[in-house]
Amino acid sequence: GDSVTQTEGQVALSEEDFLTIHCNYSASGYPALFWYVQYPGEGPQFLFRASRDKEKGSSRGFEATYDKGTTSFHLRKASVQESDSAVYYCALGDPNAYKVIFGKGTHLHVLP
């Protein structure tokens, strides 16, 4: 079945570091790909989406490019801030069903 694999566990960075969280997917066709962010005690929030090859999604300084060749949608940010500390989820819109499949989440800690 369709699946999403992302950088597992925790990523610790200092402020102004460059961030990359890897996300790879397995699905047929052209599924929509998403990034969500979840802060403690809250529900996940939509960051952005891309739905075709080479399309770039971006929001709040974060960006990712849909790459069908490598089946990837890696999240990047040039300079992280302490306020970016949260759990980040890569997700895939299942093209054959009425649902979204989430990765296991990556916990980002940004140290001041």
Next chain:
Amino acid sequence: DPKIIQKPKYLVAVTGSEKILICEQYLGHNAMYWYRQSAKKPLEFMFSYSYQKLMDNQTASSRFQPQSSKKNHLDLQITALKPDDSATYFCASSRVRVNYAEQFFGPGTRLTVL
């Protein structure tokens, strides 16, 4: 004003009992969903509804029953509760079909089963 309301915020239940989790959305969306989040499975899709009709069910157990009395309501009834059901349950909605659309999540109901 909160756009998606979930009640209660915290819920403690005893094994074998039944509870209903409430969800109302005021975004004018036509599709609603339930997710479960626990340490074992970070964010797990449970159900999707569109125009009050069940579209997808990924929950193996019939103990979990969604109920849609109005277009902007999707409650979740859980019967014969087990300690393994302890988790935070999130309701979400989207304007159009979730495969391509931004979802908005509620604040969650944290359920603890003793």
